[in-house]
C-alpha cells in the first residue's frame with residue numbers, strides 16, 4: 030500500500046472512535062433515529078441570524094465588479110476593518126485591520142499559526158483534556174505536542190505549566206470556553222499564564238507565543254465577562270471563527286488577530302498570509318467574508334444553550350453523576366462513575382445514549398456530552414443515564 034505510514038498509524042489508533050461512530054449509525058438503523066440519543070457530536074445546533082440570510086440574498090444579487098475574483102490573501106480590507114473595529118470594542122484593545130487576517134475557520138487559522146511559528150521539534154503546550162485535533166495540527170507542522178495538566182476545575186495547572194516549559198517551547202494553546210469541558214478560564218488564570226510566560230522567556234532567553242483558540246468566546250452564560258489575552262502577554266494571538274456564535278460551521282469563516290504589542294507583528298502577519306496561501310486555503314470565501322462583516326455584534330440565541338446546560342446538568346447531578354458546572358460552550362465533562370471511561374461509554378451506548386470517552390480528549394476517567402442537540406434528544410437521554418448509573422452500583 031502506498032499510503033503514508035504516519036496517516037495509517039493515526040487511522041489505526043483512532044479506529045475505536047470510528048468504530049463507536051459506526052456502531053451509533055448501526056444502532057440508529059436498528060432502533061430508529063428517534064430512539065437513540067446522540068450526544069456525541071459537537072455540531073452547532075442553532076441557525077444563523079436572519080440578518081445573515083438577508084445579506085446572502087443581497088450579495089447574490091449584487092452587481093459589484095470583482096466580488097468573486099482573487100483577493101488579498103489576508104481578506105477584504107472592508108471585512109478586516111469591520112471585524113477589527115468590533116473586536117477592538119469587545120476586547121477594549123486597539124486592534125486594527127493591520128493585525129487581522131480572515132481565515133477558513135479556527136481550524137485553518139490554527140494551522141496557519143503553527144506553520145508560521147514552528148521549527149522542527151519545537152514544542153507546543155496544550156492542556157488536557159484538549160480538542161484532539163490540536164495534536165494533529167502540531168504534528169502537521171513538525172512540532173511536538175507537550176501535555177500539561179488541568180486542576181479539579183479543569184483550569185490550567187500553573188505549576189505543571191511552569192515545569193513543562195523548556196528551551197524548545199514555542200507556544201501554548203489555550204481554549205476557553207473549552208471543548209470538551211465547557212469551562213471558562215477566569216482572568217486571574219490568564220494573568221498568571223502571562224506572568225509565567227514572561228518569567229520563563231527571561232529565564233530561558235526564548236520567546237513564547239500565547240495562542241488563544243476561542244471559537245466559543247461568545248457562548249458564555251450568566252453574564253460572565255470574557256477575559257482577553259492581549260493585555261497579559263505581548264506575543265499573543267487570538268484565533269476564532271463564526272462556526273458556533275453565528276452557526277456557520279459549514280461555511281469555514283473565522284479570523285486571526287495579533288497583538289499590536291508584538292514587536293515582530295509584521296513578520297508574523299506576512300508569515301501567516303503566506304502560510305494560509307501555501308496550505309491551500311488561500312483565503313476564506315468572498316461571499317462569507319462580505320456576509321459576516323456587518324453582523325459582528327450578532328450571535329445565535331445563547332440563552333437556548335444555557336437552558337440546555339441547566340437542564341442536563343441538573344438532571345445528571347440528581348441521578349448522582351459528578352460534574353463541574355461549565356460557564357460556556359455546549360459541552361459537559363462528567364466524571365465516569367467507573368474508572369474505565371470507554372467501558373462506561375459502552376454501558377451508556379447499551380442504554381441508547383451516545384457520548385465520547387474522556388480518553389479521546391487526553392483525559393481518561395471522564396466522558397463528554399454535547400448538549401447542542403434538540404430538546405427531545407436531551408430529555409430522551411435521561412432514562413439511559415439513570416439506567417447506566419444504576420447498573421454499575
Ligand SMILES: Cc1ncc(COP(=O)(O)O)c(C=O)c1O
Pocket residue numbers: 071133134135136137160204207208242244269270271272278283
Ligand atoms: C476547541 C476548538 N477549536 C477549533 C475548532 C474548529 O472550529 P472551526 O469550525 O472554526 O474550524 C473546534 C470545533 O469544534 C473546537 O472545538
